[in-house]
Amino acid sequence: MEKVFGGWQKQPNRLNIQGEIEKAIGEITGEEIELIASGRTDSGVHSLGQTANFKTNNENIPIEKFPIAINSKLKKSIVIKSAEEVTQKFHSRYSVKSKKYRYIVNNSSMGTAIYRDLEYHFPIKLDENKMSEAIKYFEGEHDFSGFKASGTSSKSSVRTIYKAEVLKKENDRIYIELTGNGFLYNMVRIIAGTMIEVGIGKIKPCEIPEIIESKDRKRARKNFATIWTIFS
C-alpha cells in the first residue's frame, strides 16, 4: 500500500501529485517540465477529472501516446486519462470555465469499511429535503468571505456558483455538489458542513441568505465550529 498524498502541490517532504507526474513526464521527454493544474487539490481530495498543462519540445511521441507512456512511469494511484495539444495561450488555471466539487456523506448508522477514505460518515439521520432547499441559496454570485479559511490570500472573495445540489443516492449516500467558476480555500468543505447542520436542524434553510450576506467569518465560525472536526 502506498502512502497518502499530501495534495496536488509540490512540497519537499511529502508525496504529492504534481511532483510525481512531473517526474514521470520528465523521464519520457528528458525535459524538466512544469505542470499547471486547474485547481490545487488538498490532501484527501480525489480528482475524477483534473486538467493540467505543460510545455514540451518533444516531437518523438505522438500526443495520443502520452497517457499510456506517462502511466507506465506512475504509481497506480495516479492515472492520466487523456492528452491533447492546446494553444500556447491555454492555461489550466486561468482558462477554467467551471469546476465541480462533490462531497459524499454516508448517512448509514455504521458507515463502510470499503469506501471509508472516499466519503464522510455521519450517522445521525439528515433531512435531505431541507438540505436541498438550503443549498439553492448558494447559487449565483456572492461574496463568500464568511465561507473561507482564515489566512486566505485571494484578492476577491466574490465567486459564482452555477449549480448547487443535494442528491439522495442509493445506500444512504448524500451527494453535496457545487459547480462554480472557482472556490475559496476550504469553501466547499465549509458549505458541506453547513449543509450537515441544516440536515440535523441546527440551521434553517431560510437562514442561509442572511449567513452569506453577513460576510462575517466570526459568525460563520460560530455556526460551523464543528466542521473542522468533521472534515479534518
Next chain:
Amino acid sequence: MEKVFGGWQKQPNRLNIQGEIEKAIGEITGEEIELIASGRTDSGVHSLGQTANFKTNNENIPIEKFPIAINSKLKKSIVIKSAEEVTQKFHSRYSVKSKKYRYIVNNSSMGTAIYRDLEYHFPIKLDENKMSEAIKYFEGEHDFSGFKASGTSSKSSVRTIYKAEVLKKENDRIYIELTGNGFLYNMVRIIAGTMIEVGIGKIKPCEIPEIIESKDRKRARKNFATIWTIFS
C-alpha cells in the same frame, strides 16, 4: 495505510478478517469465541453484507450495542453493521439461503486510480449485450465441474444459480452479478473471465451451454486460460 487482508479465514502469518473480529469480540466479552461466516472470502474480495455467527455467555452487553462495541476495537478497514440474537440452530454457512457476488469491470480506456482495488480494468471494448445473453445460460441447477479451481475438495459440483446478470452502469462500468445457493472455489471469477471472453467475441453466447455441459476442466482451462492472469 494498512496491509491488505489475506481473506476471511484465520491463518497464522497473514492479516485476516476472522482473526481480527474474533480478537475484538474477545476483548469485549472476555471469552474466546469462534466466528462462523457464511462464506470464506478470498483475499481481494470485499464484502458488503457478510454474515457471521458466534456463541457467547455474555449478558452484560445488550445485543444492539455489540456493533458499536466491536467497531471500537476494530481497525477501520472492518465494520460491523448490525447484530441480532439467533436460535442455537442458526449456522451462518449452513443456514444460507442465497449469496450474491458482484464483479466490477471498468471498461474505460485508462481505468481509475481511485477505485483500482475495487474493480478490474479491462480496456478493450466489451459487448455487454452478448455478455447479457451468455450469462443467462448459467441460471438454474448445473454441474459446475468445469468452473472450479483444480484441487477443490467439495463433494458435489452441483450448484444452483438463481439469477445471473450483466449490468451496464455509468462511467464504463459493467457489473457481472451472480446469485446462487453456493459457489465452488474460484467459480465466480472463472465465470466472470468467461463473460469477458464473450464480451470480446472469443466465445459466442450460444457456446456456453455446451461448455457447462462438457464438465471438462481441461476444456475450461483452455478457454479461460487468461482468467488467472486477469484476476490474479
